[in-house]
Amino acid sequence: EDAASTMRPILHYTARNTWLNDPNGLVWHDGLYHLFYQNNPFDNVWGNMSWGHATSTDLLHWTEHPVAIACDEEEDVFSGSIVVDHGNTSGFGTEEDPALVAIYTSAFKEGSTHQGTQAQSLAFSTDGGMTWSKYAGNPVLGRGSAHFRDPKVFRYEGSAGACWVMVAVEAQHQQVVMYRSANLKDWEYLSTFGPANSSEGEWECPDLFPLPVDGNPENVKWVLVVNVNPGAVAGGSGGQYFVGHFDGVQFTADPDSLVSPDADGSTDLRQCLWLDWGRDYYAAVSFSNTPDNRRIMIGWMNNWDYANSLPTAPWRSGMSLAREVELATVEGLPRLVQRPVLPLVLPLDSGVPKSTFQDVELHDSVLELPDAMPGSALLIEAEILPGSVRSIAFRLLCAPDGSAATVLSFDPVTSQLTLDRRTSGNTAFHEKFASAESAPVKLDGGVLRLRIIVDQSVEVFAQDGRVVLSDLVFPLPGSLGTDLRVEGGTATILKLVVSSLS
Numbered sequence: 001e002d003a004a005s006t007m008r009p010i011l012h013y014t015a016r017n018t019w020l021n022d023p024n025g026l027v028w029h030d031g032l033y034h035l036f037y038q039n040n041p042f043d044n045v046w047g048n049m050s051w052g053h054a055t056s057t058d059l060l061h062w063t064e065h066p067v068a069i070a071c072d073e074e075e076d077v078f079s080g081s082i083v084v085d086h087g088n089t090s091g092f093g094t095e096e097d098p099a100l101v102a103i104y105t106s107a108f109k110e111g112s113t114h115q116g117t118q119a120q121s122l123a124f125s126t127d128g129g130m131t132w133s134k135y136a137g138n139p140v141l142g143r144g145s146a147h148f149r150d151p152k153v154f155r156y157e158g159s160a161g162a163c164w165v166m167v168a169v170e171a172q173h174q175q176v177v178m179y180r181s182a183n184l185k186d187w188e189y190l191s192t193f194g195p196a197n198s199s200e201g202e203w204e205c206p207d208l209f210p211l212p213v214d215g216n217p218e219n220v221k222w223v224l225v226v227n228v229n230p231g232a233v234a235g236g237s238g239g240q241y242f243v244g245h246f247d248g249v250q251f252t253a254d255p256d257s258l259v260s261p262d263a264d265g266s267t268d269l270r271q272c273l274w275l276d277w278g279r280d281y282y283a284a285v286s287f288s289n290t291p292d293n294r295r296i297m298i299g300w301m302n303n304w305d306y307a308n309s310l311p312t313a314p315w316r317s318g319m320s321l322a323r324e325v326e327l328a329t330v331e332g333l334p335r336l337v338q339r340p341v342l343p344l345v346l347p348l349d350s351g352v353p354k355s356t357f358q359d360v361e362l363h364d365s366v367l368e369l370p371d372a373m374p375g376s377a378l379l380i381e382a383e384i385l386p387g388s389v390r391s392i393a394f395r396l397l398c399a400p401d402g403s404a405a406t407v408l409s410f411d412p413v414t415s416q417l418t419l420d421r422r423t424s425g426n427t428a429f430h431e432k433f434a435s436a437e438s439a440p441v442k443l444d445g446g447v448l449r450l451r452i453i454v455d456q457s458v459e460v461f462a463q464d465g466r467v468v469l470s471d472l473v474f475p476l477p478g479s480l481g482t483d484l485r486v487e488g489g490t491a492t493i494l495k496l497v498v499s500s501l502s
């Protein structure tokens with residue numbers, strides 16, 4: 001295998017030999033998770049936007065399928081969502097055998113009937129999502145706007161009955177616009193939210209869903225996800241969210257979700273609510289129709305700052321791990337906590353190499369950890385009492401000669417967790433790639449809790465997923481070393497488990 005192809009992640013979805021961006025139409029149906037995505041069927045850079053397709057039973061092992069919804073002379077097929085039309089409200093299926101209905105953005109091409117606009121269109125599948133037909137009555141919803149896109153549709157059960165609700169964006173106005181429909185074809189305007197919080201860049205790929213706070217069905221809040229590009233806390237693309245209330249017409253953000261601009265009109269982005277504090281988690285949206293009402297999200301693991309330049313071939317760019325999200329009370333406020341979907345329950349005889357450390361005191365020293373193995377991902381779970389050390393740092397994917405590593409460090413004085421990929425390996429392919437990202441992390445009882453997944457990227461879930469930090473990395477071949485360094489005092493490793501998944 002050449003150097004580039006050894007850089008394919010093993011736990012993260014990539015298309016075999018083409019480009020992908022946003023996850024689209026995430027839906028569970030008949031035992032399968034469907035991952036559709038923005039795809040260029042003919043190349044490994046953005047263009048010819050169509051919906052690619054993959055399926056999985058466990059959100060970890062994916063099978064790629066032929067292109068599901070293709071661009072044509074009239075339109076590019078931009079981002080959107082899929083619903084299972086259980087009541088056959090659209091008439092595309094039957095009540096016994098409901099159709100899957102995709103609501104996507106038609107980005108109309110020069111010379112087409114609706115040129116210069118983006119509008120919402122339908123496609124449907126009556127074979128469980130494997131083949132799709134565009135609806136003859138497309139588009140079903142336009143505003144005469146060139147930047148109206150990324151519809152996310154869900155079933156809303158209100159006191160006056162059930163209906164479909166769509167959230168979409170007026171991207172350049174930093175607005176989420178909401179509509180409702182009885183049949184997915186005729187839409188009635190409801191309301192507009194925004195601008196709010198991060199509003200410098202375009203607003204894209206919104207999502208809106210209810211979640212019980214701390215699992216309490218009597219206390220349900222609504223979460224509005226708004227992806228922004230640029231304007232993310234780490235620069236470029238990223239996802240912010242708001243917690244609030246949705247009454248079937250309007251979303252109202254809780255005051256504690258909103259950040260007031262400073263006197264000069266700028267917003268302190270570090271006060272906004274972020275799905276991820278790293279560089280590479282964008283266009284994240286959630287699955288519909290999941291069993292047990294689990295709320296599972298996937299993001300595109302990339303950033304428009306350098307997306308088309310990633311040094312891989314023949315594919316380019318991949319998805320994040322799936323993340324289950326919940327609302328929990330954090331410092332008195334309802335906040336999202338995220339948990340990666342991982343093969344956590346490993347049979348004892350699975351042969352997964354594991355190293356466990358318990359109650360190890362480190363005083364200005366280095367703990368050597370097992371190397372990553374070629375072709376495998378590394379999972380690190382750690383509970384650490386940092387005390388008052390100057391710094392505690394995991395060095396991941398270290399080159400044999402020590403010249404390169406990705407460094408994840410915690411500073412107890414500032415309470416910042418920093419992921420630094422400036423010396424991670426190949427950073428030269430784009431001037432904006434070398435970077436270090438920091439997130440504030442509040443310890444519980446003095447304990448730093450980390451779950452780290454290393455798989456041609458580093459995804460860090462701190463304090464049981466209250467803070468998440470994700471960055472792509474492109475280590476040089478053979479950079480497989482791992483260690484933990486403590487500087488300026490004594491830290492106690494309460495527990496540390498390193499596992500390797502191939």
Ligand code: FRU
Nearest residue numbers: 022038049078079149204283
């Ligand atoms: C977000 C986005 C969407 C659009 C799609 C086009 O990354 O710009 O707003 O629908 O990508 O590929």
